[in-house]
Structures are given as structure tokens and as C-alpha cells.
Amino acid sequence: MIPRLHGPRAGARDSDMGGAYSPKELREKWQAYWEKNETFRAPNPGEPDFDPSRPKAYILDFFPYPSGAGLHVGHPEGYTATDIIARYRRMRGFNVLHTMGWDAFGLPAEQHAIETGRHPAVTTERNIATFRRQLKALGFSYDWRREFATTDAAYYKWTQWIFLQIFNSWYDDEHRKARPIGELPIPPEIAARGEKAVGAYVDSRRLAYLAEVPVNWCPALGTVLANEEVTSEGRSERGDHPVYKRPLKQWMLRITQYADRLAEDLDELDWPESVKLMQRNWIGRSEGAQVRFAIDGHPDALEIYTTRPDTLYGATYMVVAPEHPLVRKITTADHRAAVEQYCAAATQRSELARTAEAKEKTGVFTGAYAVNPVWPEGDARARIPVWVADYVLMSYGTGAIMAVPGGDTRDYEFAKVMNLPIVDVVYPEGVDPKGSLDDREAQIILRLAAKPVAREFLAPAMKAGRLFDLIGTAFVDDGRAANSPPADVKSADVCHLNGLPVFEAKRKITAWLEERGAGRAAVNYKLRDWLFSRQRYWGEPIPILHGPDGALVPLEESELPLTLPEMDDFRPTMRDEGDSSMPEPPLGRARDWATVTRGGKSYKRELNTMPQWAGSCWYYLRFCDPWNDKRFVSAEAERYWMVSLRKDGRPHTGGVDLYMGGAEHAVLHLLYARFWHKVLYDLGYVSTPEPFGKLFNQGMIRAFAYKDARGVNHGYDEIEFRDDGTAVLRETGEVLSAAVEKMSKSLKNVINPDDVVAEYGADALRLYEMFMGPLDASKPWNPRDVPGVFRFLQRTWRLIVNEDTGGLSSFVAVGADPVDPLERALHKTIQKVTLDIERMAFNTAISAMMEFVNEAYRVKSIRKDQAERFVIVLSPFAPHLCEELWQRLRGAAWTGSVSKEPWPAWDEKLVVDDEVEIPVQVNGKVVARMMIAKDADEPTVKSAALALPKISERIGDAAIQKTIYVPGRMLNLVVRS
RNA sequence: GCCGAAGUGGCGGAAUUGGCAGACGCGACGGAUUCAAAAUCCGUUUCCCGCAAGGGAGUGAGGGUUCGAGUCCCUCCUUCGGCACCA
Incomplete structure (x- = not known):
């Protein structure tokens, strides 16, 4: 509900066309016209009216998920921006691909279906119809012929097909690309062991593989979740249910193979730096060393990964993750009970829950000792205790660390709690640990110190190697190595690091370790392989059969699509919190569907479905050629719409020319889609290494939420606004507090675009969304501001149309001084609007057009040709109004839509x-x-x-x-x- | 805790390369029109002092660079977003 402030005339005058501005009539008239004339049809190469001489622009919105709640005003923000760009580019002579479709598989639809007892196919269809109606009401210039949903069998046939391409590929590290699995070289020792061994080897190298992995099992949702779908509190992002770690056999996609390329190729993309940074952080590349520590009196060695090999002399203990396979082997008899108890407790909870709870570090001693390879033979300091602690994660690096409490804050905290020794191995730049401290050195240390320290304590503390005592924590900044080794070590057969800056010390010790076979340089990533199966009904079935002997048999292309079985009961098997039995996917209940007989053998279908991300990983490719039933996209259409050239003539790395959406998909969707695209690129199916050349994140539109004294939220329909702007509860008169919040049902501050369209029209909604502020900024919706842009549209109307007669207004003149003052103003406006559209500064473009209209009113006259040019530049923003004005201005000379007119030029001489x-x-x-x-x-x-x-x-x-x-x-x- | 973005009138915001701070819109105030109101049209509107002419202050706070800083640098505060034992 929009509070009606001064009751604009739009509603009242809707019926009497003639002269008054009637947004509703214009909307109906022109939307019918566009549809009938296929005004925004984008012909593909090969279609008769395709014009190959024009450059192309692929302008795409993030694939919306058609939720049951319908659109809110946040959706059309990005859609309006891309629509303006799309219309503008067409008028500049581009072939524009501008499309819309539906990302319709996934958890929310299924949850909703379960709650209402209706089949997700039914509710999805209904939600799509609502979204389509709401979007069409706003007059977006999509080529609606190309619309599809991820739930269409004709679409997910190809989603399954792409999955099979991934399944049938391996990653060739040498050539840094995916290759067909048939080209995988089989090592002779594997081949020698027979067909079964070869099969297992091949399966282990596929980019889609089955693995027994600890997964996030959510009993309440009856499914496993990807790490990204679990909150930092160890609960499900959807529904906030508890999540547990369970080892389960799951489909995984080997995205980690692409970690380096996914990080490197960001450099070439025209994306917001913040998004690139988030992706880089998510991929989390780090360089360091893998080091082998022998276990005293034990054949096994402990492999650790560290980014700070330069601090090896400071390792005073080791820590292994509770799940580490060596724990059972190395734990001594007298520590066994405590260790087993600790590990059991830790593995019960998910990693994420564990980290969330852990304020204070915990752990137990295994009784075992490791041998630090940097010390000379027989030096007692080489022998350090091995602990088990849950602050070390099995899933990163090797699941084991060397602990350097003097150089790492986590190790420092643990050492403090467990009373383990701490030594300094790095000193701040400019501090010489051996000499007596001069003033400059004292300054440096005092700046680091947590608490004021008396000058005379500094030198003794430094001499004693207790810098950490002064600064109250580990020293983690850059500096120079010290005590590495300590002065008393006389052996020649050690690596001397003292005095070297961190980066040099790292290089030297790594080379030293490598020489002795005790370690090597290593790279690690935070990114994990993508958990790709869900125990759910409403998703793409995974097109794989399981043979009686455990063999994995992909379906033939001719067997696709593998459609979902019709089921009455599609609910997941939900479990109680403590229940640890295996989840059973709903598809398992479709007995006829789940079993296939082939060549006398009985095969079981894969019962898991794909996650929601799958369908949105390649939809932008399908939009290029959505009718194709032979291929996921024709090579010709893909090449035309996806390849653009840079200014220097080189092909752009990414195909979509503008990809617009919210920042909430900064990592997941964009990373997954890039990964699929790169696999398709490696296999020769697409022409660009990246899918999206330019990305833009529109800001979030928030709204005032009004609370009463008890903290209860009230919607706009319960509120009255006083003249001073304060909101009061209509019934009681209580003054409500206002705060800008995210729009949400519970806060009762959701603005429905339907209401705005009904009251002010689609053009006013579009214009207000663009006028609110910079596109990428988060902005509050203010219902009081909507009439402002509505007034501008009315003023524009009345400037050109006589309200009484419906003919042209008396302001519109024919023939006048060729360079009158208004002509200069118009040229400035055209220039400003053009440049502002190019830099996506729509708010200032609109204010420039407002200034022009104000100027025209001031001089009380506008030439017809000036009005026409002005209408053209306004038309991408307010298309319905401008179509009508264009038609009335042209009169008998009108030949069709203003959107087919060339964009007007400006004269540089007239803008200064x-x-x-x-x-x-x-x-x-x-x-x-x-x-x-x-x-x-x-x-x-x-x-x-x-x-x-x-x-x-x-x-x-x-x-x-x-x-x-x-x-x-x-x-x-x-x-x- | 770490990383990132942002703080400008009563409100949304503008200032594109270091060069007139507050464009445009909202709200408010005044006028015209009207029997009256709505709508419309025309003005005024950063704050403080002043009847006025005029003067002073001013872009989260403090410091710096510069002829000149909303814009660049340093320190701090606040808000928003992301990550969160990643060794």
C-alpha cells in the first residue's frame, strides 16, 4: 500500500482519454502495440530480418527466482536500468539481446509446496504467471519469445547434458584445461591391475565424482547443504535449522581444479572491484610450504601446511584436527581415553557449529612427539608435543599444523591456555634483537605494546625473547627473522635465517627443506569442491545409473531429458535432530522410475537431484538460442551474441555485455556459472573464457519500517502521516518510530510495484526507481517522493499536449530562430543524458531532463522538432508516455514506435x-x-x-x-x- | 577480529580531472488562480548574526599537503556489506 498523499489526478482521469495524461490508457495501448508489432524482437543470425552489419549488445538481468510473494520494488530497479540501456543501444543501432526467464527449481518452491500440499510444478507455474504479469506491466523491452524456465524439460535436458560433459571430463594440469575423459592417460601400473581398477581410476579423475565426504546434513530440511548454504552459526540459511556433519556419499564437482584460473581471469573483467575481491577471498589462494615432521618412535610422519615456513624455529608444539587419521595411530595408551572422548565430542558437531561456539580454545595432548626438521641432530628443542584441537580443521591444508605461538595469534591463545612454551622468531623492522635498545627501537616496540610498559623492561624482555609479553599477543606483522636458529646453535648443518626479511626467509628455508626432502613449496586454496547433490524432489534429476557392480553409467544423450517422475508425495524424509540414519531422497519412493533394466541387468537411478544453482549456471547461453532442440545453443548464435570485440580489436574475455543484479550473488552464482562456462570453453563448446564481461550490482532498496512502543511493526495501511512527517497509528494516534530497513513481510514495509503502477503509472515507477539515487547505492524508498517524478511526467505531457483538446499545446511552435536559447538547452540535455546513460548515472540524466522542461516552461515555447528530439531522449526512461507524445507530435507523418528512431546528436558548439x-x-x-x-x-x-x-x-x-x-x-x- | 564501501541541508541526493558546495526532486514557507479547497503556475528555502545592506560558519571528528580540499594523505568515530580459527 502506498499512502495517498494528495490524491493525484491520474486515477480520477483514467477514463477520459482525449487530452489528460492517463498513464493507464497509455500503458495498455502501447504494450498492446509492442506485442502486436513484435517491436522488441531480437532476430537471430539466420532469421530473415537479421541485420549482420549492426554491432550486438547482450544486456541481461540476473535470473529471477519467481517466489510466491511476487515482485517487490527492488526487482524493477535493475530491470529498469537494463531496459533503459537496451532501448538506448537499439536507438544507437545495436542488435540488442534482452531477455527474461525463470530460475524455478529449488528449495523455496518445494518448501512452499510442502506447506500448502500442492505440487511444486503447480505453484511454480502460478508464481511465474504472477511475475510475468507484473514485469509486463512495467513495459520492459524483453524479447518475450525467448522466455523459458529452468523447470522446462526442454531446458533441463541440456542442464543434464552439461552435467554429463562435466562427468565425462578430466582436468589436465599440464595444459591447464579440461579434456574428454577418453583422453585420460592410464598409468601402466593401474592398467596392469585390470578393467575394474582402470574404471575406478577413471572415475576418480572425473570433474563430477562421487565421494564419501563429511557433509552438512540438515535433518529438518531432509537434505544436505553446501557450505555456502550454512550460516556461520552452523544453521541452515533457509529456515535456520540445525546442521550436522555426516559422512555421506555425494556428487562433487571439481571446481578446485579451476581455482587458479577463476582467480586469475578476474583481472580481465569489468566488474566491481569489491566483487572481484570477494571472489578472490572466497577462492583464498595462499602460498607456503608443506613440511614433514617425523613422529618420534613411529613410522608415520606428520605432514603440515604453513604459510610461514620462516617461523619453523618457533614451532613449540603440533596440532592435528580431531578427524585426522593419524590421531588413532599415534596416541599413547595413557592418553587414549581423553583423546577419544575429545574427538568424539568434536565430530558430533559440524565444523561450523564448532567454530561458532569456540570462544576459548580446547584440546588434548596425544602423548606423541614430533621432530622438527630444522634443528641439528639431537637438539632437544626439535622434539615437540603433538596435540589434538578442534581449532585445526581437517578440510584445509593437511589437517595438521605446526604451532608457532610467537607468530600466530591462534597458536598464542592455545599456548597460553595450555601453558605451552612461546618464543620470538620475528622482530619488527628496525629492531635489532641483539643490541641494547636505542630510542628509535623502543618507540617501535612501545607502539606495538598493548599496555604502557616502562622503558627499562624493554631491553631485558627482548633479550629473553619475550616480545610477545610486551605486546600481549603474537607478532604477526612483517619484520625480520630472529632466534632462527638461536645463538647457541653452532652446527653448520642448519638453515640460518636471522636478520632476513620474512619473504626472503620463506624462500631460503623452503629451498633448504626441499634439498633435504623434508618439505616443498605448496599452494593452498580455501575453495572446496562443489557439493552437487540434494536429497530433494524439485530439481534436475542427475542422469546417471548405478550398476549392480557399482559401475557409474551415464545416460545417452538420446535418453535426455530424464524427467522427474510424477509423485503425490514429494516431501523429503525429515528426521529428528538426533537421528543419524541415512537420508532417503524422495525419488527413491518412485519405485518404477528408480529402477531400470538394461541388457538383463538391473540398474538403479541416481536418486539425488541437482542444487538450485545448476539451472542458473548456463541460462545466459540458452537465451541466445532457446528454441534449439539439437544443441544446448547453436554455435552460430553463441558466437554472435557472446563474442564482443574490445576497442583494441581483441575479443573480450566475457560474452554478456552488461549483467545486472544484486550483490547477494557476488560469490556463489557468479563463481559457479564461471566454472561451468570454463569447462564448456575447454571442451570447445563456447567461444569466450568468461561468461560475463561487465557486471553491475544495483543497490538494495530499503524502506521505512514503523514500530510502536511495544516494538510491534505497522504497515502503511495502518499509518497516517502528520504534516511534520511523523508517522502515527491511525487508530490510537500513537507516534511511531521510523527506521530504514530491508523490505520484509515481518517488518510490514514491503512496497508492491502493482500499487505504484495503479496509482502513478509504470513510467512514474520506472522514473522514480532511477531518480532515487545512484544505481549502485542502497537507498530508502520514500513514498512521498513518487509524486515528484509523476509531476514531471505531467508537466512534460502538458508542455506538448493541450489538455482540453488533445491536440498539440500552444507552447509547441513551428519554425523559429534556428539557435534560440532553448536549442542550446536541448543540446546540453541531449549531451548530458547520453553521457549519463553511458556511465549509468540515470538519476542525473533525469534531473537534466527536468531542467530542460523547466526551461521550456520559462520561455513558454518549444519548437516541434525540439519537442520530438526531447521525447526521443526521454523515451528509454518513460516509454509509454513518449510513444504517445511521439505519435501526437508526428501526426500524419507518424510511421511507428519511437523506439525505432535514431538517437539524436548534439552540436559541441552549442553545449558551451x-x-x-x-x-x-x-x-x-x-x-x-x-x-x-x-x-x-x-x-x-x-x-x-x-x-x-x-x-x-x-x-x-x-x-x-x-x-x-x-x-x-x-x-x-x-x-x- | 580481518577485508571492503560509505558518511554532504529537515529528507533523497548533485558536484565527471583538486577549482563557484548544495544541481534536480521531496518537504516547508510566500504569492497568483479559486466563493473555497485540491490541482496548477510563479517565487523563497544550508545554518548563525542582522530590519536591511552585509558579515560569519559549513561536506562525520581531528590533523596534514596545496594558491585552492566534499574530492588527495594520516589518525579516529559511526553506519552498511562480506568473511570469520583457512595455519
């Missing part, structure tokens, strides 16, 4: 004024203003300025020391005061 007003400053302060010729030279301007009484008064007899003149902008006279 001959005379300009500039400020005159004295010592940088503005003292006076004056008019000058725009190209006047400095002496002229200066003498004119000195003639101004205010200036001469201010300067008096002081001498002018310096004159700064910025031509046409300002003059600054510097005098000694």
Missing part, C-alpha cells in the same frame, strides 16, 4: 556558452563573481577582476604575489596578508 560567470577569489576565498568571454586570456580576466570594487577593496595596496587562472572556470589572486 560564449560567456561564462566565474568566481574571483582572493587567497582562495570567493569574493566576487563576474561574466567573462569563455576564451578570455589571463591578463584580460585579471584586469577585469581588479576593476571590481569588491576586489580592489579587499586587496587594498597589497601586492599580488601570484595569479592562478583556470580558463573559463575561476580566478584566484594571492596577496600577502
Whole structure:
């Protein structure tokens, strides 16, 4: 509900067309016209009206998920922006691909279906119909012929097909690309072991593989979840249910193979830096070393990964994750009970729950000792205890660490709790650990210190190697190695790091380790392989059969699509919290469907379905050629719509020319889609290494939420606004507190675009969304501001149309002075709007058009050709109004939609004024203003300025020391005061 | 805790390369029109002092660079977003 403030006339005058501005009638009239004439049809290469001489622009919105709640005003923000760009590009002579479709599989639809007892196919269809109706009401120029949903069998046939391409590929590290599985070289020792061994080897190298992995099992949702779908509190993002770690056999996609390329190729993309950074952080590449520690009196060695091999001399203990396979082997008898108890407790909870709870570090000693390879043979300091602690994660690196409490805050905290020794191995740059401290060194240390420290304590503490005591934590910054090794180590057979800066010490020790076979340089990523199966009904079935012998048999392409079985009961098997029995996917209940007999053998279908991300991983490719039943996209259409050239003539790395959506998909969707795209690229199915060349994140639209004294939220229908702007509860008159919040049902602050369209029209909604502020900023929706842009549309209407007669207004003149003042204003407006659209600054483009209309009212006259050019530049923003004005202005000469008109040009000579007003400053302060010729030279301007009484008064007899003149902008006279 | 973005009138925001702070819109105030109101049209509107002419202050706070800083640098505060034992 939009509070009706002053009851605009739009609603009242909807019926009497003729002369009044009637958004509703214009909307119906022109939307029918566009549909009938296929105005926004984008012909593909090969279609008769395709014009290959035009450049292409692929302008795409994030695939919406058609929720049951329908659109809210946040959706059309990005859609309006891309629509303006799409319309503008067409008028600039581009072939524009601008499309819309539905990401319709997934958990929310299924949850909703379960709650209402209706089949998800039914509710999905209904939700799509609502979204389509709401979007069409806003007059977006999509080529609706290309619309599809991920739930269409004709679409997910190809989603399954792409899955099979991934399944049938392996990653060739040498050539850094995916290759067909048939080209995988089989090592002779595997081949020697027979067909079964070869099969297992091949399966283990596929980019889609089955693995027994600890997964996030959510009993309440009856499914496993990807790490990304679990909150930092260890609960499900959807529904906030508890999540547990369970080892389960699951489909995984080997996205980690692409970690480096996914990170590197970001450099080439025109994306917001913040998104690139988030992706880089998510991929989390780190360089370090893998080091082998022998276990004292034990054949096994402990492999650890560290980014700080330079601190090896500071390792005073080791930690292994509770799930580490060596734990059972190395734990000594007298520690067994405590260790087993600790590990059992840790594995019960998910990793995420574990980390969330852990305020204080916990752990137990295994009784075993490791041997640090950097110390000389027989040095007692080499022998360090091995602990088990849950602050070390099995899933990162090797699941084991060397603990350097002097150089790592986590190790420091643990060492403090467990009373383990701590030594300094790095000192701040500029501090010499051996000498007596001078003032400069003391300064550096005191700046680091947590608490004030008396000067005389510094030197002794440093000598004793207790820098950490002074600063109250580990020293983690850059600096130089110290005590590495300590002075008393005399052996020649050690690696000397003392005095080296961190980066050099790392290099030296890594080489040293490598020489002795004790370690090697290593790279690690935070990114994990993508958990790809869900125990759910409403998703794409995975097209794989399981043979009686465990063999994995992909379906043939001719067997696709593998459609979902019709089921009455599609609910997941939900479990109680403590229930640890295996989840059973709903598809298992479709007995006839689940079993296939082939060549006398009985095969079981894969019962898991794909996650929601699958369908949105490649939809942008399908839009290029959505009718194709032979291929996921024709090579010709893919090449035409996806390949653009840069200014320097090289092909762009990414195909979509503008990809618009919210920042909430900054990592997951965009990373997954990039991964699929790269696999398709490696296999030769697409022409660009990246899917999206330019990305833009629109900001979130938030709204005021009103709370009463008890903290209860009230919707706009219960509220009245006083003249001073405060909101009061209509029933009681209680003053409500207002705060800008995310729109949500519970806060009762959701604005429905239908209401805005009904009251002010689609053009006003579009215009307001663009006028609110910069597209990428988060902005509050203010219902009071909507009438402002509505008034502008009305003023524009009345400037051109006589409200009484419906003919052209008396302002519209034919034939006048060719360069009248309004002509200059129009050229400035065209320039401003053009440049602003190019940089997606729609708010300032609109204010420029408002200024033009104000100017036209001021001079009370506008030439017909001026009105026509103005209508063209306004038309991408307010298409319904402008179609009508265009038709009325053209009269008998009208030939069709304004959207087919070429974009008007501006004359550079007319956008700069001959005379300009500039400020005159004295010592940088503005003292006076004056008019000058725009190209006047400095002496002229200066003498004119000195003639101004205010200036001469201010300067008096002081001498002018310096004159700064910025031509046409300002003059600054510097005098000694 | 770490990383990132942002703080400008009563409100949304503008200032594109270091060069007139507050464009445009909302709200408010005044006027015209009207029997009256709505709507419309025309003005005023950063704050403080002043009847006025005029003067002073001013872009989260403090410091710096510069003839000149909303814009660049340093320190801090606040808000929003992301990550969160990743060794």
C-alpha cells in the first residue's frame, strides 16, 4: 500500500482519454502495440530480418527466482536500468539481446509446496504467471519469445547434458584445461591391475565424482547443504535449522581444479572491484610450504601446511584436527581415553557449529612427539608435543599444523591456555634483537605494546625473547627473522635465517627443506569442491545409473531429458535432530522410475537431484538460442551474441555485455556459472573464457519500517502521516518510530510495484526507481517522493499536449530562430543524458531532463522538432508516455514506435556558452563573481577582476604575489596578508 | 577480529580531472488562480548574526599537503556489506 498523499489526478482521469495524461490508457495501448508489432524482437543470425552489419549488445538481468510473494520494488530497479540501456543501444543501432526467464527449481518452491500440499510444478507455474504479469506491466523491452524456465524439460535436458560433459571430463594440469575423459592417460601400473581398477581410476579423475565426504546434513530440511548454504552459526540459511556433519556419499564437482584460473581471469573483467575481491577471498589462494615432521618412535610422519615456513624455529608444539587419521595411530595408551572422548565430542558437531561456539580454545595432548626438521641432530628443542584441537580443521591444508605461538595469534591463545612454551622468531623492522635498545627501537616496540610498559623492561624482555609479553599477543606483522636458529646453535648443518626479511626467509628455508626432502613449496586454496547433490524432489534429476557392480553409467544423450517422475508425495524424509540414519531422497519412493533394466541387468537411478544453482549456471547461453532442440545453443548464435570485440580489436574475455543484479550473488552464482562456462570453453563448446564481461550490482532498496512502543511493526495501511512527517497509528494516534530497513513481510514495509503502477503509472515507477539515487547505492524508498517524478511526467505531457483538446499545446511552435536559447538547452540535455546513460548515472540524466522542461516552461515555447528530439531522449526512461507524445507530435507523418528512431546528436558548439560567470577569489576565498568571454586570456580576466570594487577593496595596496587562472572556470589572486 | 564501501541541508541526493558546495526532486514557507479547497503556475528555502545592506560558519571528528580540499594523505568515530580459527 502506498499512502495517498494528495490524491493525484491520474486515477480520477483514467477514463477520459482525449487530452489528460492517463498513464493507464497509455500503458495498455502501447504494450498492446509492442506485442502486436513484435517491436522488441531480437532476430537471430539466420532469421530473415537479421541485420549482420549492426554491432550486438547482450544486456541481461540476473535470473529471477519467481517466489510466491511476487515482485517487490527492488526487482524493477535493475530491470529498469537494463531496459533503459537496451532501448538506448537499439536507438544507437545495436542488435540488442534482452531477455527474461525463470530460475524455478529449488528449495523455496518445494518448501512452499510442502506447506500448502500442492505440487511444486503447480505453484511454480502460478508464481511465474504472477511475475510475468507484473514485469509486463512495467513495459520492459524483453524479447518475450525467448522466455523459458529452468523447470522446462526442454531446458533441463541440456542442464543434464552439461552435467554429463562435466562427468565425462578430466582436468589436465599440464595444459591447464579440461579434456574428454577418453583422453585420460592410464598409468601402466593401474592398467596392469585390470578393467575394474582402470574404471575406478577413471572415475576418480572425473570433474563430477562421487565421494564419501563429511557433509552438512540438515535433518529438518531432509537434505544436505553446501557450505555456502550454512550460516556461520552452523544453521541452515533457509529456515535456520540445525546442521550436522555426516559422512555421506555425494556428487562433487571439481571446481578446485579451476581455482587458479577463476582467480586469475578476474583481472580481465569489468566488474566491481569489491566483487572481484570477494571472489578472490572466497577462492583464498595462499602460498607456503608443506613440511614433514617425523613422529618420534613411529613410522608415520606428520605432514603440515604453513604459510610461514620462516617461523619453523618457533614451532613449540603440533596440532592435528580431531578427524585426522593419524590421531588413532599415534596416541599413547595413557592418553587414549581423553583423546577419544575429545574427538568424539568434536565430530558430533559440524565444523561450523564448532567454530561458532569456540570462544576459548580446547584440546588434548596425544602423548606423541614430533621432530622438527630444522634443528641439528639431537637438539632437544626439535622434539615437540603433538596435540589434538578442534581449532585445526581437517578440510584445509593437511589437517595438521605446526604451532608457532610467537607468530600466530591462534597458536598464542592455545599456548597460553595450555601453558605451552612461546618464543620470538620475528622482530619488527628496525629492531635489532641483539643490541641494547636505542630510542628509535623502543618507540617501535612501545607502539606495538598493548599496555604502557616502562622503558627499562624493554631491553631485558627482548633479550629473553619475550616480545610477545610486551605486546600481549603474537607478532604477526612483517619484520625480520630472529632466534632462527638461536645463538647457541653452532652446527653448520642448519638453515640460518636471522636478520632476513620474512619473504626472503620463506624462500631460503623452503629451498633448504626441499634439498633435504623434508618439505616443498605448496599452494593452498580455501575453495572446496562443489557439493552437487540434494536429497530433494524439485530439481534436475542427475542422469546417471548405478550398476549392480557399482559401475557409474551415464545416460545417452538420446535418453535426455530424464524427467522427474510424477509423485503425490514429494516431501523429503525429515528426521529428528538426533537421528543419524541415512537420508532417503524422495525419488527413491518412485519405485518404477528408480529402477531400470538394461541388457538383463538391473540398474538403479541416481536418486539425488541437482542444487538450485545448476539451472542458473548456463541460462545466459540458452537465451541466445532457446528454441534449439539439437544443441544446448547453436554455435552460430553463441558466437554472435557472446563474442564482443574490445576497442583494441581483441575479443573480450566475457560474452554478456552488461549483467545486472544484486550483490547477494557476488560469490556463489557468479563463481559457479564461471566454472561451468570454463569447462564448456575447454571442451570447445563456447567461444569466450568468461561468461560475463561487465557486471553491475544495483543497490538494495530499503524502506521505512514503523514500530510502536511495544516494538510491534505497522504497515502503511495502518499509518497516517502528520504534516511534520511523523508517522502515527491511525487508530490510537500513537507516534511511531521510523527506521530504514530491508523490505520484509515481518517488518510490514514491503512496497508492491502493482500499487505504484495503479496509482502513478509504470513510467512514474520506472522514473522514480532511477531518480532515487545512484544505481549502485542502497537507498530508502520514500513514498512521498513518487509524486515528484509523476509531476514531471505531467508537466512534460502538458508542455506538448493541450489538455482540453488533445491536440498539440500552444507552447509547441513551428519554425523559429534556428539557435534560440532553448536549442542550446536541448543540446546540453541531449549531451548530458547520453553521457549519463553511458556511465549509468540515470538519476542525473533525469534531473537534466527536468531542467530542460523547466526551461521550456520559462520561455513558454518549444519548437516541434525540439519537442520530438526531447521525447526521443526521454523515451528509454518513460516509454509509454513518449510513444504517445511521439505519435501526437508526428501526426500524419507518424510511421511507428519511437523506439525505432535514431538517437539524436548534439552540436559541441552549442553545449558551451560564449560567456561564462566565474568566481574571483582572493587567497582562495570567493569574493566576487563576474561574466567573462569563455576564451578570455589571463591578463584580460585579471584586469577585469581588479576593476571590481569588491576586489580592489579587499586587496587594498597589497601586492599580488601570484595569479592562478583556470580558463573559463575561476580566478584566484594571492596577496600577502 | 580481518577485508571492503560509505558518511554532504529537515529528507533523497548533485558536484565527471583538486577549482563557484548544495544541481534536480521531496518537504516547508510566500504569492497568483479559486466563493473555497485540491490541482496548477510563479517565487523563497544550508545554518548563525542582522530590519536591511552585509558579515560569519559549513561536506562525520581531528590533523596534514596545496594558491585552492566534499574530492588527495594520516589518525579516529559511526553506519552498511562480506568473511570469520583457512595455519
